[in-house]
Amino acid sequence: MSQSESTLTSASAPLATRPRRNLFKEVSAAIEGYLYLSPTLIGLILFVFWPIVASFTLSLQRISPFGNRTRFVGLENYIRTLTSPDYWETVRVTLLFVLGTVPTGLILAVALAIALAYPLGRIDPLYRTLIFVPVVISSAVTGVLFKWLFHPVVGYINYWMLQLGLIESMQEGPNWFADRTWALVAVIVATTWRQLGFNVIVALAGVQNIDESYYDAAKVDGANAWQRIRHITLPLLSPTLFFLLIINIIYSFQAFGEIDVLTQGGPGRSTTTMVYAIYRIAFVDARDRGLASSQAYLLALMVMLMSYIQFVTVSRRVHYQ
Amino acid sequence: MTAPASTMAPPKRPRFLRVDTTGLVMHLFLLAVGLVISTPIFIAFFTSFKEPAKIIAFPPHLLPQVWTAENYFVAWEKTQFDRYLLNSAVQSGVIMVGQVLFSVLAAFAFSILRFPGRDGLFYLVIGSLMVPFELVFIPNFVFISRIGWANTYQGLTVPFLASAFGVFMLRQFFLTVPKDFYDAALIDGAGNWRYLWQILVPLSKGSIGAFAIFAFLSAWNQYLWPLVITNSDEMRTLQIGIRFFMNTLERGADWGPIMAGTMIAMGPTLIIFLVAQKQLVQGIAMTGLKG
Numbered sequence: 126m127s128q129s130e131s132t133l134t135s136a137s138a139p140l141a142t143r144p145r146r147n148l149f150k151e152v153s154a155a156i157e158g159y160l161y162l163s164p165t166l167i168g169l170i171l172f173v174f175w176p177i178v179a180s181f182t183l184s185l186q187r188i189s190p191f192g193n194r195t196r197f198v199g200l201e202n203y204i205r206t207l208t209s210p211d212y213w214e215t216v217r218v219t220l221l222f223v224l225g226t227v228p229t230g231l232i233l234a235v236a237l238a239i240a241l242a243y244p245l246g247r248i249d250p251l252y253r254t255l256i257f258v259p260v261v262i263s264s265a266v267t268g269v270l271f272k273w274l275f276h277p278v279v280g281y282i283n284y285w286m287l288q289l290g291l292i293e294s295m296q297e298g299p300n301w302f303a304d305r306t307w308a309l310v311a312v313i314v315a316t317t318w319r320q321l322g323f324n325v326i327v328a329l330a331g332v333q334n335i336d337e338s339y340y341d342a343a344k345v346d347g348a349n350a351w352q353r354i355r356h357i358t359l360p361l362l363s364p365t366l367f368f369l370l371i372i373n374i375i376y377s378f379q380a381f382g383e384i385d386v387l388t389q390g391g392p393g394r395s396t397t398t399m400v401y402a403i404y405r406i407a408f409v410d411a412r413d414r415g416l417a418s419s420q421a422y423l424l425a426l427m428v429m430l431m432s433y434i435q436f437v438t439v440s441r442r443v444h445y446q
Numbered sequence: 447m448t449a450p451a452s453t454m455a456p457p458k459r460p461r462f463l464r465v466d467t468t469g470l471v472m473h474l475f476l477l478a479v480g481l482v483i484s485t486p487i488f489i490a491f492f493t494s495f496k497e498p499a500k501i502i503a504f505p506p507h508l509l510p511q512v513w514t515a516e517n518y519f520v521a522w523e524k525t526q527f528d529r530y531l532l533n534s535a536v537q538s539g540v541i542m543v544g545q546v547l548f549s550v551l552a553a554f555a556f557s558i559l560r561f562p563g564r565d566g567l568f569y570l571v572i573g574s575l576m577v578p579f580e581l582v583f584i585p586n587f588v589f590i591s592r593i594g595w596a597n598t599y600q601g602l603t604v605p606f607l608a609s610a611f612g613v614f615m616l617r618q619f620f621l622t623v624p625k626d627f628y629d630a631a632l633i634d635g636a637g638n639w640r641y642l643w644q645i646l647v648p649l650s651k652g653s654i655g656a657f658a659i660f661a662f663l664s665a666w667n668q669y670l671w672p673l674v675i676t677n678s679d680e681m682r683t684l685q686i687g688i689r690f691f692m693n694t695l696e697r698g699a700d701w702g703p704i705m706a707g708t709m710i711a712m713g714p715t716l717i718i719f720l721v722a723q724k725q726l727v728q729g730i731a732m733t734g735l736k737g
Contacts, residue, residue, distance in 0.1 A: 151562070157638065158561035165552040165571065168608025172586055173574045179585035237479060243472045254723065255480030258487060260730070261715040263667030265685040269692055269708045270486040273493070273701055279502040281489060295504075321483065323730060330731035350468055368734060379578060382669040386689050400580050407584050408674055414584050425581035432576035 180425075184418035195415075202419035212420065214394055215402040218309070222398055223377045225313035226320065231369055233317075234324035235362070239354060241325070242332040260322030264382020271315035272387055275301040305395035308388050312396050315383045320376060324369055331365030332358060371435040375428055399424050487716070494518070494705040501702045517702035518710075521691070524703060526679055527710060530687035533602075534666060534711075537683055540603040541665035546658050549612030554642050556613065557620035558628055568617075574610045575735075579670065587674055601675045602683070606665065612657050615733055619653035620646060656725040663715055663726075684711040 159166075187198045206212045237256055245252070259267075274282050283298035292298045299307040339357045348356070359366075381400050384390060390397035390405060397405070399420065407417035489508070493501060494517050496510040521527055555561075556568050586605055587596075595601035623646060631641040647654065672683045682690070688707045719726065 154559065155561040155563070158555045158559045158564060161551045161555035161559065162567060164548040165608045165610075165613060166567070168548065168605075169571060169574050169610065171589075172605040172608070173577050173582055176582035176585035176589075177577060179589070180581055183585060183588075237476075240472050240476050240479075243469065245469060245472060245476070248473075252476040252480050253727075254720070255484045256476070257723065257727065258484050258716070258719060260726070261663055261667075261719040262487070262712055263685050263715070264669050265667075265689055266708055266712045269688055269704065270490055272692065273705065274486060274489065276701075279504065279506070279701075281506060284504075284506060318483070318486070326727050326730045327734060372734070375578075379580060382685075385669070385673070386692070403580060403584075404670070404674075407587075414588070418584055421580050421584060425578050428578040428580075429576050432578075436572075436576060 180418050180421060183415055184422050186415045188413065188415045198415070202416045203423075205416060206419050206423065211394070212402070215397055215399045218394070218396065219378065219398040219400075221309060222313060222316075222380070222396075223374055225309070226317045226377045226380075227370065227373045229313075230317045230320050230324050230373055231366065233321060234328040234369065235359075235366070237321075237325045238328035238332045239358060241329050256325055257322045259319050260326065262319055262322075264319065264380070265386055267315050267319045268383045268386025271311060271318070271383070272302075275311045275387075277301055277303075302388055303392055305392055308392060308396050312380075312384055312387050315387060316377065316380050319383070320373065324373065327369055328362070328365060331362050334365075335361045368435060371431050375431050375435070378424065378428055378431075487712075490705045490708050490712075493701060494709045496702060498700075498702045517706035520700075521703040521706040521710070525687065525691050525707075527684075527687065527707060529680055530682055530684045531710065533599075533681060534684040536599055537602045537668075537672070538662050538665040540599065541606045542658055542662040544603070544607035545609040545612050545661040546654060548607060549609050549616050549657065550642070550647065550654065552613045553616035553620050554638075554646065557617045558641075558646070559638065571610050571613055575614070583671060583674065586671075590675060596675055597677050597681045599681075602672060602681075605671070606668075609661065611733070611735060612661060615657050615660075615729070616650070616653065618732075619650050623649055652725075656722075656729050659718060659722050659725055660729055663718065666715060687711075 184202055185197060185199060186195045187201070188195045241249070241252060241256070262270075274280050277283060277298060277300045278295065280301075282301075283292070283295055286292050286298055287295060301307045301311045335358060339361070340353055343353050343357055378398075379400055380398065381404065384396055384398060384401050385404075388396040390401045403417045403420050403424065406412075406420065407414050492509055495513045495515065496517070497512055497514055498516060498520070500507070500511060552571070556564065556571075590596055590601045590605065595604070627645060627649075628641060631645055636644070667685065668683070669685050672686050673689075676682050676686060679687075679690075684707075688704075688711050691707050692704050
């Protein structure tokens with residue numbers, strides 16, 4: 126209450142005394158502004174901006190497993206990281222993971238968005254609900270759901286493969302989490318599924334933003350449905366597609382929950398992506414937070430570069446609308 | 447499940463004339479793909495209500511032959527699902543309230559107030575969206591542990607009370623409220639604080655509600671941070687609880703209780719999705735982000 130009284134007087138008083146109180150007014154407006162911002166600014170400084178510096182400091186240190194002794198080692202952690210075959214293996218797995226999730230997810234999203242944009246009447250909301258729903262599912266729940274579906278003995282996926290005649294008996298089906306290749310496929314399928322709801326929503330918004338008059342003109346010219354998609358929808362959707370491409374690469378770089386629940390990085394290190402390796406090094410295996418921080422920094426530089434590209438396209442996207 | 451009809455082009459002819467072959471193909475395509483996409487959720491739902499002995503029956507039946515809630519009782523008994531539920535509710539509730547409150551204040555300052563340094567700070571706040579969580583979670587863990595907040599509600603929630611996404615989203619909404627309202631309020635003698643809470647916030651109820659949904663969902667679904675910052679069963683959230691529950695029961699092929707636990711973990715998010723689908727979809731379409 127007291128604050129509303131004080132702002133009340135400072136806001137209503139100045140008219141008569143403006144020339145003398147300009148500086149005072151400016152200072153008090155600034156103080157008031159910063160007060161409104163302070164909870165957010167303090168939160169971001171403590172838990173985002175300061176940790177950027179702290180993370181870099183950590184990456185220059187050698188830290189004993191329980192954190193009781195630290196020693197400055199310069200760039201040693203970066204050199205250890207960049208010369209370690211294990212690190213390059215996580216880079217390879219991450220790239221395979223991105224290649225497995227992103228193109229599939231985008232192609233599916235665009236196909237579904239084009240179909241969903243087609244006016245089908247009263248049943249539309251049902252289709253939307255069935256297709257959008259993964260958007261609210263967590264990575265942990267996704268992991269558990271697919272662990273059950275991919276179960277080699279009692280899981281539905283091998284059973285359906287049997288029904289479809291892809292395999293001749295349940296024993297012949299892939300043992301998803303024991304096989305290096307199939308484990309990565311399983312993690313890719315689960316992650317693509319969870320991302321799909323978000324991707325379709327964004328793609329659909331893009332399709333619906335395309336002006337109807339383009340299609341009307343194409344119809345007059347006798348273009349069929351495929352030609353309209355090929356020469357109108359896809360080119361005009363390209364800013365949205367580019368945006369989705371970048372943000373999906375970022376999300377795939379950061380995928381964690383599905384991997385932790387489904388495979389814990391295994392078998393061997395076949396599903397240990399860069400993020401999963403950072404977690405293992407910092408919290409499970411060596412507990413070497415210096416080494417983990419150096420890898421986090423290398424990962425962050427890549428993600429931030431892509432975020433920057435995405436940020437530029439977002440501002441352009443907003444500008445167009 | 448209300449149709450967002452306004453986003454579609456108005457039908458040019460009565461519907462019975464528009465049902466063409468393309469439309470029929472679209473219907474079949476969407477129904478088939480829709481069912482495939484939502485199948486994992488339906489399977490979890492049906493499995494959680496099957497009799498324990500029938501869950502690993504071969505060939506599997508999609509629907510339970512006898513519906514029973516036994517798996518839920520087993521899940522409840524074998525582990526502390528009541529405690530996980532409480533922890534998730536407290537964690538997500540606190541984060542949601544904090545993010546809404548702090549973001550409203552900051553978005554107000556960034557959209558209505560004028561003061562030196564405002565725009566620079568806005569870019570700083572937005573810039574924080576680019577910082578990946580992987581970069582900051584190790585130092586945050588070290589910091590939270592050092593001040594004794596590991597394995598506490600403070601440790602779970604305080605690092606997430608500020609939300610750059612919320613500031614960005616609410617500022618966009620606040621900018622659409624006509625400036626005349628603010629000028630009129632000032633002439634009537636209301637200060638900034640009163641204008642914010644008595645005029646701007648009630649006018650923006652819809653958008654603040656939409657952001658609250660995003661804040662709640664992303665907090666509820668968090669994984670990496672609750673995994674590293676909790677170290678006792680009493681403090682685990684549902685997402686982490688279900689992971690450890692699955693790891694202990696998997697060998698016994700106890701998939702009924704695991705699926706019951708999964709339904710508890712995703713139930714609230716599914717209900718929110720069914721009730722507030724429109725707000726969620728609009729929020730994502732508008733910002734291009736999911737919180």
